[in-house]
Amino acid sequence: MHGGTEEIARSQFTADGFVRGLRESIPIAVAVFTYGVVFGVLARQTPLGTIETLLMSVTVFAASAQFVVLDLWRTPLAVIPIVITTVAVNLRHLLLSAALEPWFSRLKRGRIYGTLFFLNDESWGLTMRAHSDGETDGAYLLGSGCLVFVAWVSATGVGLTAGGLISDPTRFGLDMAFAAVYIALLVGVWDGRSDAVPVAVGGGVALVASMVLAGSWHIIIGGLAGSLAGVVRDELGGHQ
Amino acid sequence: MNAIGVLAIAGMAVGTYLTRIGGYWLVSRFELTSRARAWLEYVPAAVLASLVVPELTTGGPEKLVAGMGVLFVSYRWGNILYSMLAGIGLVLVFRQLPFG
Numbered sequence: 001m002h003g004g005t006e007e008i009a010r011s012q013f014t015a016d017g018f019v020r021g022l023r024e025s026i027p028i029a030v031a032v033f034t035y036g037v038v039f040g041v042l043a044r045q046t047p048l049g050t051i052e053t054l055l056m057s058v059t060v061f062a063a064s065a066q067f068v069v070l071d072l073w074r075t076p077l078a079v080i081p082i083v084i085t086t087v088a089v090n091l092r093h094l095l096l097s098a099a100l101e102p103w104f105s106r107l108k109r110g111r112i113y114g115t116l117f118f119l120n121d122e123s124w125g126l127t128m129r130a131h132s133d134g135e136t137d138g139a140y141l142l143g144s145g146c147l148v149f150v151a152w153v154s155a156t157g158v159g160l161t162a163g164g165l166i167s168d169p170t171r172f173g174l175d176m177a178f179a180a181v182y183i184a185l186l187v188g189v190w191d192g193r194s195d196a197v198p199v200a201v202g203g204g205v206a207l208v209a210s211m212v213l214a215g216s217w218h219i220i221i222g223g224l225a226g227s228l229a230g231v232v233r234d235e236l237g238g239h240q
Numbered sequence: 241m242n243a244i245g246v247l248a249i250a251g252m253a254v255g256t257y258l259t260r261i262g263g264y265w266l267v268s269r270f271e272l273t274s275r276a277r278a279w280l281e282y283v284p285a286a287v288l289a290s291l292v293v294p295e296l297t298t299g300g301p302e303k304l305v306a307g308m309g310v311l312f313v314s315y316r317w318g319n320i321l322y323s324m325l326a327g328i329g330l331v332l333v334f335r336q337l338p339f340g
């Protein structure tokens with residue numbers, strides 16, 4: 001056996017961790033499923049074909065960006081603006097994956113870059129919450145991401161075939177589903193008073209930014225401002 | 241299938257994947273200082289707050305009130321499904337009320 005602590009740490013990517021992530025993601029998969037159905041319904045009303053819509057959900061797998069580009073999907077198709085818009089909406093992923101580095105750096109490269117394909121806001125929030133509760137198995141994120149992926153793709157198919165049942169999510173209060181999930185995750189990662197400054201500054205800056213800027217820039221700006229404010233607070237002597 | 245459409249989807253897929261690995265890749269290039277690690281530890285709370293606050297404050301008063309209910313449910317039970325059902329239920333109830 002070639003043991004050593006590094007080898008043991010590397011093996012923190014197990015089927016058990018995958019199953020834990022999968023099982024604990026059922027609530028978020030339900031929320032994602034409802035939005036996937038809405039996406040499928042809306043996609044039917046654009047020139048985007050059935051196969052193309054499914055192809056997009058499988059290969060892009062990014063709800064907010066996919067909703068935004070539906071609006072741009074007109075003939076003739078403007079490819080470059082669509083790609084740029086998609087990247088702009090998804091730039092927040094940079095922050096999410098950066099935050100995983102101190103934990104994931106011990107995993108094998110193929111596992112890291114394979115798992116990151118399934119990175120999404122909800123799985124990431126859930127995984128960070130689990131990590132703050134002591135989870136160390138990197139496959140947790142993969143399990144969570146896979147379930148959300150299956151929910152998103154199958155819901156897209158349901159929406160494409162089911163038609164106009166849920167074209168307006170606000171009528172059913174479904175627009176609150178994601179906000180509620182984020183609140184639950186925020187309470188979960190809350191680590192006591194040291195998180196008060198990042199939360200207050202992040203939320204406040206994001207609110208102002210969301211009034212001025214379109215898309216998802218407010219998430220990046222608020223996330224950066226809040227996390228940096230936490231560091232500044234520590235530097236100024238507020239560290240516990 | 242339409243070739244231009246598939247091209248656009250391929251561009252979206254590649255661009256999105258690059259954003260997913262980009263942050264990790266960038267940070268893994270450097271030996272992180274303790275200050276940088278502290279910064280990354282604050283990212284989850286700050287990002288989640290950035291997702292929640294604009295969502296609640298721009299969706300009408302019913303979302304803000306429902307959000308407080310969800311906060312209580314999350315704190316009390318720590319179960320995401322309960323939080324989600326509470327959020328959806330509260331917003332539905334408030335929207336049925338005669339005012340607002």
